[in-house]
Amino acid sequence: MKTIERQKLAAALFRRYEGNPILTNRHWPYPINSVFNPAAIRVDGEVLLLNRVEDLRGFSHLTIARSKDGLTDWRIDPEPTMMPDHTTKEEKWGLEDPRIVWLEEQKQFAITYVSFSEGGPIVSLAITRNFKTFARLGGMLPPEDKDACLLPRRFNGRFALIHRPIVRGEAHIWLSLSPDLKHWGDHRVLLRTRHAYWDGVRVGLACQPIDIPEGWLILYHGVRGTAAGQIYRIGMALLDKNDPWRVTRRGEEWVLGPREIYERIGDVSDVTFVTGGVVMPETNSLYVYYGAADDKVAVAIAEMDKVREYIMACPEVFD
Ligand code: BMA
Secondary structure (H helix, E strand, O other): OOHHHHHHHHHHOOEEOOOOOOEOHHHOOOOOOEEEEEEEEEEOOEEEEEEEEEOOOOOEEEEEEEEOOOOOOOEEOOOOOEOOOOOOOOOOOEEEEEEEEEEOOOOEEEEEEEEEEOOEEEEEEEEEOOOOOOEEEEEOOOOOEEEEEEOOOOEOOEEEEEEEEOEOOEOOEEEEEEOOOOOOEEEEEEEOOOOOOOOOOEEEEOOOOEEEOOEEEEEEEEEEEEOOEEEEEEEEEEEOOOOOOOEEEEOOOOOEOOOOHHHHOOOOOOEEEEEEEEEEOOOOEEEEEEEEOOOEEEEEEEEHHHHHHHHHHOOEOOO
16 A cells, blocks of 8 residues: 555544543542543443542542543542552552553453652552452562553463563563563563654553454554654554564554644643553444543544554564
């Protein structure tokens, strides 16, 4: 497919919900600075968002909001769902940017989130069956690490974690393996930044990987540095279904980026930061939930058939 044809597909892929932003500090039942970067998953036929909420000290905690249609009538929990334990070194400065997957084998949800530890940001794991009680299993890998999510099943007996450590100042996406969700090894780079592209400065996993017939669909954020600051946009890649450490396709262009006023202006301007994705079975469409300019939550919708057509039109990766 010609580049221009593929870019037509990319540009038309997502439609922003006309009621955006769906969650802001004005909706909140208690005083907060901002709400953004939510994990999203379907639970009991509803969409559950586990939102990052920044309090008036500048520290983040996580609070649940639920909606039947994933767009309207959000019911926000009256109190924080997961508060950082400020007395620990691990959670000293807050909990940020969660992702959630359902682990079928364990019949549990796994939440990976960033703990702002004394030594820098680390990825922590919490397990829950009901979103009422949470077992906090602690940090997974050393700092500085962010943007992590488990794949929902084992591969040759091992769990796979996608994450984004900073190594030598470089911010690529990595994949690590573990037999028990505790001991991690076989670390390897999955997706690199691309010099001169929109994702040249940093990349990081966006929402949880999405199971499609062609493989694991990955949405990731890419950062470009400009004279006016940084721009956070979203692109797509595809991983092999059985060997998810193998990237099979990668888009050249972004599919979502700051354009609307609520994405361009906020606590951090020009940020679209996807952290949750839900495939709605009724319409076979993908709802992606994202932080807009680091202070509100918005949603964009794509038809799964178009998403699959687009990713299969993207260049193959052979390395
Ligand atoms: C990243 C993370 C996100 C944030 C984004 C844009 O490094 O810290 O939480 O949304 O920057 O500011």
